[in-house]
Amino acid sequence: MREIIEKELAVLEAVTAVSNEEVEQLRIKYLGKKGLFNDLFAQFKQVPNEDKKEMGALLNKFKSSVEQKIVLLKENLDNTQHASTDKEDLTKPSNLQSLGSRHPLSIVRNEIINIFSRIGYVVAEGPEIEDDWHVFSALNFPPEHPARDMQDTFFVEERSDNNHAVLRTHTSSVQVRTMEKQQPPIRIIAPGRVFRNEAISARAHCIFHQIEGLYIDKNVSFADLKQSLLYFAKEMFGEQTEIRLRPSYFPFTEPSAEMDVSCNLCGGKGCNICKGTGWLEIMGCGMIDPNVLDASGIDSKVYSGFAFGMGIERIAMLKYDVKDLRLYFENDLRFLRQFSSAF
Numbered sequence: 001m002r003e004i005i006e007k008e009l010a011v012l013e014a015v016t017a018v019s020n021e022e023v024e025q026l027r028i029k030y031l032g033k034k035g036l037f038n039d040l041f042a043q044f045k046q047v048p049n050e051d052k053k054e055m056g057a058l059l060n061k062f063k064s065s066v067e068q069k070i071v072l073l074k075e076n077l078d079n080t081q082h083a084s085t086d087k088e089d090l091t092k093p094s095n096l097q098s099l100g101s102r103h104p105l106s107i108v109r110n111e112i113i114n115i116f117s118r119i120g121y122v123v124a125e126g127p128e129i130e131d132d133w134h135v136f137s138a139l140n141f142p143p144e145h146p147a148r149d150m151q152d153t154f155f156v157e158e159r160s161d162n163n164h165a166v167l168r169t170h171t172s173s174v175q176v177r178t179m180e181k182q183q184p185p186i187r188i189i190a191p192g193r194v195f196r197n198e199a200i201s202a203r204a205h206c207i208f209h210q211i212e213g214l215y216i217d218k219n220v221s222f223a224d225l226k227q228s229l230l231y232f233a234k235e236m237f238g239e240q241t242e243i244r245l246r247p248s249y250f251p252f253t254e255p256s257a258e259m260d261v262s263c264n265l266c267g268g269k270g271c272n273i274c275k276g277t278g279w280l281e282i283m284g285c286g287m288i289d290p291n292v293l294d295a296s297g298i299d300s301k302v303y304s305g306f307a308f309g310m311g312i313e314r315i316a317m318l319k320y321d322v323k324d325l326r327l328y329f330e331n332d333l334r335f336l337r338q339f340s341s342a343f
């Protein structure tokens with residue numbers, strides 16, 4: 001019995017394993033029900049009493065050696081498995097990480113900012129909760145003008161001096177704030193959220209985004225306005241894009257115009273996006289009314305300027321052929337993921 005144990009201990013010493021099955025085989029061979037240890041234990045009963053102490057100790061040593069060896073083999077196996085999978089992974093592509101993407105409105109806003117920053121415009125910002133002065137009065141809105149009506153404007157707080165707190169209905173308020181604190185030359189682009197009390201539909205929302213542009217200096221003319229907007233249209237919609245200006249009305253600009261760009265879907269022939277006209281309306285613009293300059297502390301006899309304003313949702317709808325405005329605000333991943341490659 002002694003010889004068997006000593007021989008097995010030596011064998012055990014040299015055992016290696018390359019798989020979990022091999023370790024399991026080893027365990028069964030030594031410690032299983034019909035394994036060597038049970039055999040030896042049966043033999044142990046025959047051992048003369050005077051040898052029992054010594055042989056018992058040897059048997060215990062054998063059992064714990066086997067157990068230790070099994071633990072050791074398992075550890076080694078774990079390590080080598082990690083090592084070999086690591087090695088294989090070096091040549092494999094890693095698991096695809098799903099990255100977030102920019103919201104289409106952010107993409108378009110950034111693109112518009114980039115286009116104007118290349119010709120010297122800087123970004124200006126203002127508060128969303130405004131007052132009547134910055135949204136209407138300073139912009140030459142007569143007191144009875146329908147845009148002040150409850151139907152369009154969200155009033156936040158009524159004030160005794162009539163300078164009520166309102167949610168801004170357009171980013172033109174940033175025009176006023178800039179003119180109040182800065183003398184020309186002024187060249188700003190003001191992106192932001194605006195609010196109008198409108199029923200939500202595919203074409204209208206009570207919250208949307210605008211970008212306002214403002215340029216004031218000496219000798220600024222309507223030709224400068226036209227050239228700047230033509231540059232913008234070509235950068236935004238492609239070199240072949242043409243613009244047309246139609247007379248319009250805004251209280252704060254004189255003369256005022258609506259700008260259309262040639263429909264780049266049908267190339268001007270007429271389709272259902274441009275409703276057969278070949279043109280798409282994208283913004284309002286005009287020369288700043290001298291009353292507005294004077295109201296903000298800029299001498300209208302020395303300076304002139306132009307302003308323009310557009311809805312970001314509208315530009316993004318045209319650019320990406322989005323048919324329903326509500327999609328921008330629902331955060332449906334199936335919609336948002338379509339923009340993941342655009343930056």
Ligand code: PHE
Pocket residue numbers: 169170171172212213250253284285286307308309310
């Ligand atoms: N603020 C106008 C609007 O919300 C747009 C505009 C801006 C028109 C600047 C002219 C000049 O409709």
